[in-house]
Amino acid sequence: MADLVYQRVIKALQNQIDAGKFSDLKLPNERILAxxxxxxxxxxxxxxxxxxxxxxxxxxxxxxxxxxxxxxxNRPMFDIAGDNVGVTDTFQRNGKRPDIKVIDFNxxxxxxxxxxxxxxxxxxxxxxxxRLRSFDDQPFMIEDGFVPIKLxxxxxxxxxxxxxxxxxxxxxxxxxTRSFLTISADVSTANDQKLLNLKPVExxxxxxxxxxxxxGTPIEFSHMRLHxxxxxxxxxxxxx
Amino acid sequence: MADLVYQRVIKALQNQIDAGKFSDLKLPNERILAxxxxxxxxxxxxxxxxxxxxxxxxxxxxxxxxxxxxxxxNRPMFDIAGDNVGVTDTFQRNGKRPDIKVIDFNxxxxxxxxxxxxxxxxxxxxxxxxRLRSFDDQPFMIEDGFVPIKLxxxxxxxxxxxxxxxxxxxxxxxxxTRSFLTISADVSTANDQKLLNLKPVExxxxxxxxxxxxxGTPIEFSHMRLHxxxxxxxxxxxxx
DNA sequence: CAGTGGTCTAGACCACGAA
DNA sequence: TCGTGGTCTAGACCACTGA
Numbered sequence: 136m137a138d139l140v141y142q143r144v145i146k147a148l149q150n151q152i153d154a155g156k157f158s159d160l161k162l163p164n165e166r167i168l169a170x171x172x173x174x175x176x177x178x179x180x181x182x183x184x185x186x187x188x189x190x191x192x193x194x195x196x197x198x199x200x201x202x203x204x205x206x207x208x209n210r211p212m213f214d215i216a217g218d219n220v221g222v223t224d225t226f227q228r229n230g231k232r233p234d235i236k237v238i239d240f241n242x243x244x245x246x247x248x249x250x251x252x253x254x255x256x257x258x259x260x261x262x263x264x265x266r267l268r269s270f271d272d273q274p275f276m277i278e279d280g281f282v283p284i285k286l287x288x289x290x291x292x293x294x295x296x297x298x299x300x301x302x303x304x305x306x307x308x309x310x311x312t313r314s315f316l317t318i319s320a321d322v323s324t325a326n327d328q329k330l331l332n333l334k335p336v337e338x339x340x341x342x343x344x345x346x347x348x349x350x351g352t353p354i355e356f357s358h359m360r361l362h363x364x365x366x367x368x369x370x371x372x373x374x375x
Numbered sequence: 376m377a378d379l380v381y382q383r384v385i386k387a388l389q390n391q392i393d394a395g396k397f398s399d400l401k402l403p404n405e406r407i408l409a410x411x412x413x414x415x416x417x418x419x420x421x422x423x424x425x426x427x428x429x430x431x432x433x434x435x436x437x438x439x440x441x442x443x444x445x446x447x448x449n450r451p452m453f454d455i456a457g458d459n460v461g462v463t464d465t466f467q468r469n470g471k472r473p474d475i476k477v478i479d480f481n482x483x484x485x486x487x488x489x490x491x492x493x494x495x496x497x498x499x500x501x502x503x504x505x506r507l508r509s510f511d512d513q514p515f516m517i518e519d520g521f522v523p524i525k526l527x528x529x530x531x532x533x534x535x536x537x538x539x540x541x542x543x544x545x546x547x548x549x550x551x552t553r554s555f556l557t558i559s560a561d562v563s564t565a566n567d568q569k570l571l572n573l574k575p576v577e578x579x580x581x582x583x584x585x586x587x588x589x590x591g592t593p594i595e596f597s598h599m600r601l602h603x604x605x606x607x608x609x610x611x612x613x614x615x
Numbered sequence: 616c617a618g619t620g621g622t623c624t625a626g627a628c629c630a631c632g633a634a
Numbered sequence: 635t636c637g638t639g640g641t642c643t644a645g646a647c648c649a650c651t652g653a
Contacts, residue, residue, distance in 0.1 A: 140623065164638055175624045180639090190553065193589050196639045197632035203591040251400070251444045312614045315430050317449040320560035320580040320603040338578030338603065340560040345445055350650070351435030351620090363560040363578065370610055372554045373428075380642065404619055415643045420620090436620045437651035 140174050144182035147172070152191060152202055162192065162200040190371060232271055239265035240292050242284060249281045252345050252356040260284045264295050267330055274331050275365035280357040287354075303354070311354060313347040318368055321360070331362045340366030380414050384422035387412070392431060392442055393450075402432065402440040429454075430609040451607045452515070471510040478517075479505035480532050482524060489521045492585050492596040500524045504535050507570055514571050515605035520597040527594075539595075549588055551595075556584035558608055561600070571602045580606030 148168075151157065162168070165183070169176040183200060186192045194200045245253065245261045253261070261281045268276040280299070282290065287307060294302045303309040319341045323333050331339065340361040348354050388408075391397065402408070405423070409416040423440060426432045434440045485493065485501045493501070501521040508516040520539075522530065527547060534542045543549040559581045563573050571579065580601040588594050 139621095166638085175626095177625090178623060181622085193552070193591060194639060195589060195632080196630065197637075199632095199638060201590070205587070205591045205593075248448075254400075254441065313433070314612045314614075315433070315443050315445050316610050316612065317430075317445050318558050318608040318610070319449070319606055320578050322576055322578065322603075336562055336576050338560050338562065343445060343449065345443070347433065351433060351438070363562070366559050368558040368608075370556050370558070372556060372610075374552050374554060379640090406619080415645095417644090418642060421641085434620060435651080436649070437618075439619060439651095 140178045141181040141185070144168075144172055144174065144178060145185050148182060148186060149191065152186075157202060160202040160204065162202070164199060188373060234269040234272075235296055236267045236269070237265070237292060237296055238267055238277075239263065240295060245281070245283075249356055253281065253283055253353045255283060262287075262290055264299070266295070270365075273362075275362045277327065277330055277360045278357060279359070280355050282355050286348075286352070299355075309354065310349050311346050312349050313351070314344050316342055316344040316368075318342050318366075320363070327360055331360075333362060338363045342366070342368070380418045381421040381425070384408075384412055384414065384418060385425050388422060388426060389431065397442060400442040400444065402442070404439060428611055430611045433611075446609065449607055449609065451609050452510075452605050474509040474511075475536060476507045476509070477505070477532060477536055478507055479503065480535060485521070485523075489596050493521065493523055493593045495523060502527075502530055504539070506535070513602075515602045517567065517570055517600045518597060519599070520595050522595050523593075526592070543594070549594065551586050552589045553587040553591075554584050555587075556582055558582050558606075560603070567600055571600075573602060578603045582606070582608075 148162070163171070165176050165179050168179045172179065183192065183194065187194065190203055191206050192200055192202050241263050242260050243263050245255050245259050249255070249261055250257065250259065255261070261283050264278070264280040264282065266278045266280070267274050268278060282299075284290075286309075287303065294306075300311050303311065320338055321341050323331070323335070323337055323339045327333060327339050328335060328337075333339070340363050342357075342359040342361065344357050344359075345353050346355040346357065388402070403411065405416050405419045408419045412419065423432065423434065427434065430443055431446050432440055432442050481503045482500050483503050485495050485499050489495070489501055490497065490499065495501070501523050504518075504520040504522065506518045506520070507514050508518060522539075524530075526549075527543065534546075540551050543551065560578055561581050563571070563575070563577055563579045567573060567579050568575060568577075573579070580603050582597075582599040582601065584597055584599075585593050586595040586597065
């Protein structure tokens with residue numbers, strides 16, 4: 136992990152920035168950095184790109200590489216960037232007591248949609264996991280998740296009563312590190328209204344996503360319908 | 376702009392994907408693509424990285440490059456881009472025409488919320504820009520934007536009838552490169568229903584965000600209410 | 616074992632910004 | 635004009651996947 140050249144550079148630069156080494160907010164130019172770290176300029180660029188993505192620095196052609204003043208001034212805001220796997224973590228705040236109720240747990244053949252989303256062969260089986268999540272006694276999310284059985288052959292109802300990803304990580308050494316999410320809104324159905332305690336006029340937020348393991352293997356396809364007051368997705372984006 | 380190698384590759388691949396060329400959801404490997412486009416593998420990688428960030432494809436080491444099935448299923452209508460909302464090529468190819476109608480344009484003192492979002496001092500003034508965006512004659516977004524007057528002292532109603540960010544870029548050499556967005560959903564108000572042509576039970580998607588110039592200075596605080604069928608936000612997230 | 620993405624290098628030339 | 639980041643190339647070797 137830390138033996139990668141660009142990872143080493145990222146860490147070193149991040150540490151130097153946090154330690155206030157660049158008091159004028161300007162980093163040495165890329166060629167100098169390459170010299171200092173004894174690596175190629177490409178590796179420096181890759182490392183700097185990562186810091187740019189995180190909002191730590193920005194670059195201006197012809198001028199140089201600078202620390203984002205907002206990063207120093209308002210760091211907590213930047214820590215939000217990249218949230219959202221382990222839906223629990225995202226919503227776990229304020230000392231509220233999270234609760235997960237398993238509505239349904241079955242092994243079913245993958246539907247065409249699920250099959251395509253998880254890149255399965257026809258006829259492969261998946262767990263279907265329907266859960267209702269609450270904070271204190273306020274339900275806020277209906278979750279319908281699909282996980283290939285071949286990736287986690289021994290899943291039980293007990294495992295999924297808590298955090299699925301925590302179980303995968305701790306018991307199976309599977310780390311979920313990437314996700315594709317689509318976020319939209321929809322009119323609430325009768326079922327939504329019943330489970331989430333919504334009035335007919337109140338909508339749901341919809342989040343649909345594919346979650347990936349380290350090496351890019353899809354591990355879960357998930358469809359989530361949220362009480363509209365509880366869907367709040369924050370994202371920090373680099374444009375273009 | 377379009378004369379850049381990797382930009383050309385991005386566009387070509389995006390077009391091919393949208394046209395359904397890769398029916399098995401698998402792209403040729405990077406070396407083949409480099410050969411086909413007569414460019415280096417590095418340029419292919421740079422182009423693919425962009426598509427990955429947009430949630431169009433994902434890669435799996437040792438296996439290949441694959442189209443994100445969610446992208447095909449939930450193709451976004453627009454991108455959050457230079458002009459906080461940019462119509463995708465996909466949409467434009469359908470012959471739809473984007474339109475912007477200016478509802479209101481004023482200079483007002485910054486409210487506490489706006490002041491905090493744009494890092495202004497008490498008493499500073501901002502433009503308030505209310506616009507309604509449509510495709511063909513279907514309005515899809517009510518936009519309420521705030522821009523500090525000190526950053527763009529000469530803004531006129533004419534400038535904002537088109538792309539504000541295009542104007543900033545071309546006339547003021549201000550590039551908007553980052554955004555911090557919060558996405559949620561809400562019950563539609565009477566005003567929403569009137570402007571967006573919604574039934575009372577139909578909701579709006581809400582996107583609220585701060586847009587930054589490349590030096591990290593906030594240039595716009597924007598509150599957007601979207602027809603729920605047109606809000607479709609795709610993200611790719613890397614954790615850690 | 617062959618295929619494919621990941622990392623890394625060394626160097627060339629271009630485009631922009633500031634003095 | 636000169637310093638700086640941006641783009642691009644050609645090629646080497648590593649690490650993982652899947653048959």
